[in-house]
Amino acid sequence: MKRRLIILLAVAIPVVATLAPVAADATSRGGAPTCASVPVTAPSGTRVESVTAVANAGGTVSFPAPPVPGGAPIDNVPAWCDITVVVTHTGANDHVTIKVSLPQDPRNWSGRFQATGGSAYLAGDFTYPLVAAVKAGYVAAATDAGIGQNPVDVSGWALTSTGQVNGPLLENFASRSLHDMAVVGKDVARKFYGRAVSYAYWNGCSTGGRQGYQEAQDHPDDFQGILAKAPAINWDRFAVASLWSQAVFNEEKVAPTSCELEAFTAGAIQACDTLDGVRDGVIDNPADCRWDPRALVGTKVVCQGREITVSAATADAIRKVWAGPVSTSGEKLWYGPNKGATLAPLATPGTPFFVGETWVRYFVQRDPAFDVTKLTYRTFEQLFRASHQKFADVIGADDPNLARFARAGGKLLSWHGQTDELVPTQGTVDYRQRVERAFGGARKVDDFYRLFLLPGVNHCVPGGAGPFPTDDLGALVDWVEKGKAPATLHASVTGADGKTVTRDVCRYPKVARYTGHGDPASAANFRCA
Numbered sequence: 001m002k003r004r005l006i007i008l009l010a011v012a013i014p015v016v017a018t019l020a021p022v023a024a025d026a027t028s029r030g031g032a033p034t035c036a037s038v039p040v041t042a043p044s045g046t047r048v049e050s051v052t053a054v055a056n057a058g059g060t061v062s063f064p065a066p067p068v069p070g071g072a073p074i075d076n077v078p079a080w081c082d083i084t085v086v087v088t089h090t091g092a093n094d095h096v097t098i099k100v101s102l103p104q105d106p107r108n109w110s111g112r113f114q115a116t117g118g119s120a121y122l123a124g125d126f127t128y129p130l131v132a133a134v135k136a137g138y139v140a141a142a143t144d145a146g147i148g149q150n151p152v153d154v155s156g157w158a159l160t161s162t163g164q165v166n167g168p169l170l171e172n173f174a175s176r177s178l179h180d181m182a183v184v185g186k187d188v189a190r191k192f193y194g195r196a197v198s199y200a201y202w203n204g205c206s207t208g209g210r211q212g213y214q215e216a217q218d219h220p221d222d223f224q225g226i227l228a229k230a231p232a233i234n235w236d237r238f239a240v241a242s243l244w245s246q247a248v249f250n251e252e253k254v255a256p257t258s259c260e261l262e263a264f265t266a267g268a269i270q271a272c273d274t275l276d277g278v279r280d281g282v283i284d285n286p287a288d289c290r291w292d293p294r295a296l297v298g299t300k301v302v303c304q305g306r307e308i309t310v311s312a313a314t315a316d317a318i319r320k321v322w323a324g325p326v327s328t329s330g331e332k333l334w335y336g337p338n339k340g341a342t343l344a345p346l347a348t349p350g351t352p353f354f355v356g357e358t359w360v361r362y363f364v365q366r367d368p369a370f371d372v373t374k375l376t377y378r379t380f381e382q383l384f385r386a387s388h389q390k391f392a393d394v395i396g397a398d399d400p401n402l403a404r405f406a407r408a409g410g411k412l413l414s415w416h417g418q419t420d421e422l423v424p425t426q427g428t429v430d431y432r433q434r435v436e437r438a439f440g441g442a443r444k445v446d447d448f449y450r451l452f453l454l455p456g457v458n459h460c461v462p463g464g465a466g467p468f469p470t471d472d473l474g475a476l477v478d479w480v481e482k483g484k485a486p487a488t489l490h491a492s493v494t495g496a497d498g499k500t501v502t503r504d505v506c507r508y509p510k511v512a513r514y515t516g517h518g519d520p521a522s523a524a525n526f527r528c529a
């Protein structure tokens with residue numbers, strides 16, 4: 001989630017920079033589009049401030065080292081045109097930048113539009129996702145929501161000069177900029193090529209996944225297909241819940257070392273790996289894992305040459321971290337990470353997850369100096385409830401009423417890794433179950449919303465022990481355009497030993513069961529049950 005800001009190094013040639021919309025479509029000269037400004041129709045409630053165009057040569061497009069996950073160079077990119085539109089919302093005094101990237105040659109355009117999402121406090125990434133989508137034949141778009149391009153630091157926009165939450169910019173980040181991007185992106189594509197977008201898609205992970213759910217709830221006509229991965233929905237709750245471990249460690253007076261955290265995860269995997277019938281270092285369904293961390297009490301862990309004996313208090317603290325936050329009266333408030341997920345990102349004493357820390361400091365407390373490492377059970381509960389009360393409707397993205405999206409014919413394909421170390425997987429299951437209750441059962445929901453829980457998959461990027469989806473967007477396109485609803489999601493991983501494991505991940509609530517015959521590394525030897 002925490003990503004180094006990456007800047008596109010593509011050779012960029014400014015072609016036209018103009019504030020005034022040109023009189024005619026860019027296609028007016030002989031049918032072939034030129035990379036030039038187009039007359040953009042302002043989305044409702046906005047005014048267009050500028051439209052600029054930059055031609056890009058294509059070829060191999062590189063991103064600065066060190067490469068972030070998914071940031072490796074992309075080759076064979078066709079020439080493309082970036083059209084950047086800046087809009088302002090009436091009364092907000094904001095400047096929202098929407099970047100639309102279009103394959104220059106109409107023969108390289110599939111007719112599809114892809115809006116791309118952000119991560120952490122980044123509303124959208126103007127570099128890698130756009131180039132990747134252009135190569136795949138899409139017109140692609142991203143927005144900065146008017147808050148800039150920093151996924152970590154919100155100090156430049158979160159609070160007003162009088163110390164209040166900047167409501168218009170938070171609304172931009174949470175929801176408003178997404179619809180603007182859908183409207184502008186499709187409008188720019190139509191005017192650039194002289195024909196309308198045939199299918200519109202959302203594609204995002206983490207914050208980008210949350211944005212996809214937000215659009216399904218708020219603007220069900222914007223996208224025919226929404227790919228929402230590891231969604232940071234329930235933001236007002238999960239962000240505060242990520243700080244639960246700090247309260248637990250303070251109250252229980254323990255400070256587990258990284259080696260102890262690893263020992264608890266390893267212990268859970270050792271104990272629960274074969275519940276799914278295959279010893280492969282992956283707990284397919286962590287909900288089945290009843291292993292109690294107190295089993296490690298008294299064992300010795302060697303950490304940087306120091307021998308540590310696991311205490312009962314530490315084991316009990318880990319049990320509380322896994323169970324997730326509760327109120328001082330014992331009421332369950334939210335979910336913890338699944339057993340099997342790396343614990344350090346959400347459970348390192350004194351080092352809180354920056355998304356939760358930033359959220360509490362700036363938005364809940366409006367005090368950038370607030371120290372979340374000093375939380376107690378009581379102050380944690382106060383923060384959790386305050387965040388939910390003030391911000392559920394702003395950034396929760398957890399309204400289970402998807403009736404309008406279903407009626408519009410939209411398809412929501414969502415997945416969440418079972419070893420997500422940042423956003424608790426069970427929060428997404430919680431939402432799906434609420435939608436099922438709203439619709440009176442899973443079958444009706446499966447018509448338009450399918451969830452896949454991926455064993456051994458970490459937050460958003462490959463690198464976990466389990467198979468990672470090979471073409472999730474393709475599965476969504478087949479669902480939208482061919483009516484082929486995905487029963488499974490194909491996934492693959494190549495281990496350090498060079499061996500590749502494939503799996504067809506079953507749609508929730510089904511899980512893949514080993515048939516008991518053949519190579520358990522082959523998807524062919526599993527059935528959904």
Ligand SMILES: [Ca+2]
Binds near residue numbers: 272274276278
């Ligand atoms: Ca297993």
